[in-house]
Amino acid sequence: MSQFQRESPILAQLCTLLIDDQYGELASRVFSILARHGRQTLAALSRNSYLSGKQLKHGLVILIQQNLLFHSSPGLHHVTYYEINWQQSYALIRYGRMTKMVEDRFGEKASAIISNLVSLGHTRIGDLNEAYFPSNTSDHEEDEEDADTHMNGTAASVAKGNGSTQLLNGTESSKASKTKINASTEKAELQNKDVNSDKVTTDNANVNGDAHTNGKMNGTASVNGEKPAEGNGVTEGQHASKSEVNSLKELHGIIYKLMVEGWIVPVTEAHFLPPHDFHEKVLPEIVAEVFEGRWPSGTKKQTQLKIEVNQRKRYLRDSSIQAANRKRSADLDLEFGRPSKRMRIACTNGDNISTSAQNEYAQNETILDDNLVIRFNLEKLNVAMRTEQLVLLAKKRLGKTTARVYHTLLCALEQSYLRCYEEWPDPPEPEANTHEVDPKYLVTAKEVTRKLDRNIDLTEGLDPHVVINHIGGRFNIVEKDRLTYIDPPADPSELSIDQKCRLVDAHLRLLYQEPFQFVTWYARRGFSQWRVEFDRLCAHMIQQEIENTIMARRDHLGVKLVRALQKKGRLDERGTCVAMMMPAQEIRTVVNEMCLWGFIQTQEIPRVESRMTKHSMHLIWYDKQRARERLLHDTYRGMTRIMQRMAMEKEKVRPVIDKAERSDVVGNEDKYLNQAERDALKKWGEVEEKLLVQLSRQDQLVAILRDFIGPLSI
Amino acid sequence: MASASADSPAPAREESPAPETLDKKDILYNKCAQAPDGTVFYQRDFVNMHVAENTTALMRLLQELVDSHLMKTMMWENQPCWKLRSRDEAAKLRAINADERHIYHLIDEVQNAGIWIRALRQRTGLTQMVLTKCLKSLETKALIQCVMNVKNPSRKMYLLKHLEPSAEIVGGPWQTDGDYDIGLIEVISNVVVRYVEHETWIRVPVGMNNTREAAVAKKKAQVQATRDIEDAPAVQPFRPPLNRNRTTLLPRSNVNLPTCTSILQHVLDIGIIKGKVIRESDMEQLLEMMVLDGRLEKITPSTYRTVRDAKDADDDTEGSWNGFVDAPCGTCPVFELCGDEGDITARTCVYFAEWLGTE
C-alpha cells in the first residue's frame, strides 16, 4: 500500500495510541520504536529500546499476529526485518465498523465470525473450527505451532511457548475494545441518520438461508422477483440462535460465502511482505522470465517491464481469491439450482485450491481445508464504506427514498468490487473501447426493484407528476398553498412490479441528472441499465469534504475562492476579483487564511530584474491533491487529540470505574455506589460516547480522503 | 448625431428649387447626412450622389469637408472611406489648436476601447504638461471624457465624449466606478435564484404520500367496514395527515431548465434594472459567479438550477459538516500550536471542556 506506507509522525502517534488502547503498553512501545526508526531487525530494535529481548519478542508476536507488521528476510543471511503495516495499523479503529458492515449485509452469524477473525488476526480454519466446536482430542499447542510455522517461519520460534496465551490475551482485549468502538459506530450511524434502517433486507435473509442449505452460493440466484423474500419473517424465525453457528457445515458455508463476496481472503505470502520487498521479489522474476535475465533498456521495454511487474503483483495478491471465484462460477455452470458439490479448498502454495474429485455430486457442503489461513479483507471494507458515504451524500441531495434506492443499487454492485481502486493498474489503453462495460459492473432497474426493501414507499421523493404518470389512473395532483401533492395517496403495497420498476427507474434518473451524476445510464436492458463511475464520484467527495471543512472553518467565501481557483487555475489578485466579482480588500483576508490552512498555494513571480516584491506578480492556486493530504493529516491530528482527551477524561473517573467493575459491585450498583459516583459514571458514559461518535465520523472522513481513490492528478 | 437631424429639414426644403444657392460641399454633406448615423461612405457612394462633375472635383470637395472637420478620412481594407461629423462637433474642432486636434484624432482612432494617457504621450511626443493642458481643454469643450480602467485602476483612459466605454474598461453593468456593485449583484442574484428555483424544483409536503399510516388506516377501515364493500367509502378513512409544516423540495420533472438567455429575459421582463444594458455575456458572468458561490448548479453546460438548501432535506441532517470540523479541533484557533505537551494540549483544552460539558 504505497500510499499508506508514507508514514507521517502524526499517523504514527495515532496508531500507537490505538495499539496501546487495544493490545496494551508493550505492543505499543515496540510499535512506536518501529514507527520512529523505520524498518529494522530484532537486534536493532533492542539497541533502540530499553526492552529486553523477551519483551520485544512478546510485543512482536502480538503485532505480527494482527498483521500490523510486515516482515521479510531478504538476502542470504536470513535476518528478518520488521516494518509497520500502516494501513492495517490504522484499521484498528475500524474493527467495530467491520463487524457492523458484515452484519448489515450477511446477518449476525457472519458478523460474529468476522469479529472472531478480527480479534484473532489471520487465522487457520482448523483453529476456527476448534474455537467454535472444541474437540477433546485435538492438541491445542500443536495446532498453534502448526499455524505459526505455516504463517510465518520466523515468528514461529518466537511464538512458541507463549503463543496460545498471546492469542487469548489478544482476543480478550480486542473484544472489549471492539464492543466499544462498535457501539460508537452505531451511534455515529444514528447521528448520520444513515440509510441503514432497511438493513434487514432480503439479502440478509438469503445468506442465512444459504447457510442452512449450503447450496446457492450466489445471493442473487435465490432472490425471487415475483414473491419478495419475507425478510423479516426469516430473520425473526432465527432470532433465538441468530448469532450462534450450529454446525461445522454452517460455519464453513458462511465463511465460504464471505470469501466469494470478498470479505474474507485466503492469506498468501505476499500479504506479509513489505511493499518494497514484494517489489524486489517480483522484479528479478519478471526480468528472468520475460527478458531472459537481461535488464530491459529503452522506454518501450521499460514500460513493458512495469506492466508485467504490476500484472504479476496483482496475480500474486489475488490468485487465491480468484480461485475461489472461479470455483463459484464453475458451481453455477455445473448445477444451476442444485445443491453444490463437496469441495476442499486447500492452501498449499497460496494459490492452489483443489476440489476433491470423489463424491462431487453426492454431498452438498463446502468443507474448507484446515490449513487454509484466512483473514478479513480490509479493502472490501473500504468498498462498503464507499457505499455508505455515497448514500449519505445522495441522501443529503435527493432525500432518503432516492438514497435507499441508491443504497440497494450500490450493494448489488459491491460483489463485483474487491477493492476501491487498483494500486498496480495497467496503463490506460489509448484506443480502449470505453463504451463497453463489463456486465458485472452493471445493474438494472429491475434488479434494484427486486432487491429493494418492499416497505419503502417509492412514490416519495419524486415529482408527483412523474408518479401519476407511472402509476396512472385514479390519482389527482393537488396544488394548494404553494404545495403539490397526490390525492388520494397511492398505496405502495398495491403497486405492481412493473409500476415499481418504473418508479425505481425514475429515482435512478434523478440520481443521473444530479450534477454529481451518481449513476450513469448504460443501456435500456431491464428497464434501464446503469453503472457507477466511482472514480469520478470519489474525487467529487474529496472536494466536497474540503469544501465542508472550509465552510465550517470560515464561510462560503473561502469555498467560493477555492472553486474559482479550481476553475480558472492560477490567478493574480485582479483575476480573483473578476472571477468572484468582489472588491479586492474583501478577498485578501480570505486568501490569507486559506493559505495558512494550506488549502491554497501562493507563488511570487518577479517581473523586474531586481526581484522587488512590489513589482512581482503574486499568484494563488488550488491544488486538490495537496489540500486533500493536508486535510487528511489534520484529521489524523484531530483523532489523536480525541484519543488523548478520552484518556484524560477516563483518568479522572478511574477510581469510580474501577469500583464499578469490581465483581461484587457489578449488578449491585445501587447498593455500593453513591449518588455522586453514579452521576460521575453516567457523565463519563456520555462523554465517552460523544468522543467515540466523533472519532468514528473522523474515520469516515479519513476513508473518503484516503481510501476510495488513488492520488489525484488535478 | 443630433445636429444632423436638425439639419435635415434644410436640404429637404432646398433640394429641388435652387441647388446653386448652396455650396456644393454643403449639398454633398446634406446628402450624406440623410444616411443613418455612423454610415461609412466610399468613393462610389459619393459618385452616385451626382454632386461633383468628375473625380478631381469630388476629391477637392471631400478635402474641403475634411479640412473643415465635417468629415473624417479612414482606411478600410486599403480603400479610403469617409465618415460624417456633426456640424457641432466640427465647429468645436475648428476652434481647437493643432496639438489638441492631434490628440483628438488619436483618441478618435481607438473609439470606445479608450487610450491610455501614457500611450498618448508616446504617440504625440508632447510633454506631460502640455498634454495635460490639452486634455483638460478638450474635456471642458465636452469633446472627450476620462474613465477609469477597472483592470488597472491607476490608468486613466480617454475616449470621445459621445461614446459608451467598452465593457473591458468599465467592467460591464456589475461595476460602478470600477468597483463591483455588491448591492446590485445581490439584488439581481436573488431575483435569479427565485426564478430558477421556481422553474426547477417543486415543493411537496414531507410524507406527501404518507402511506405507512395510510396502509394501517386502510386495514382498519376494511376490518370495520365489513358490512358492504359498495357503500364503504373506501377512500375517506385512510386519508393521511398532510404535514404542511414540513415541506421539501423535489426536482421537477420534464422541465426546460433555465438557460442564460431565459434567465436574462426574466430579469429584463420584471424591469428592475434601470439605466444599464445587460448583455448575455454579462449575465453569464453573474451566473458563473453564482455557481462558485454555491447558489446555482450547472446541470449541463448551458442550463442551471438552484442548490437545494440543507433545511429542505426531508429529515434533519443539517448542521453537520464532517467529523473533523464538528469536533473542537476542526475549528480550533490554536490547532497548529496544540501539542502533546506544553501550554496547549488536549488534556488542558478549554474547547473540549466546553464541548463535553466537563469542568
Ligand code: SF4
Ligand atoms: S485539543 Fe483543544 S486546543 Fe488542541 S487543537 Fe483541539 S480544540 Fe484546539
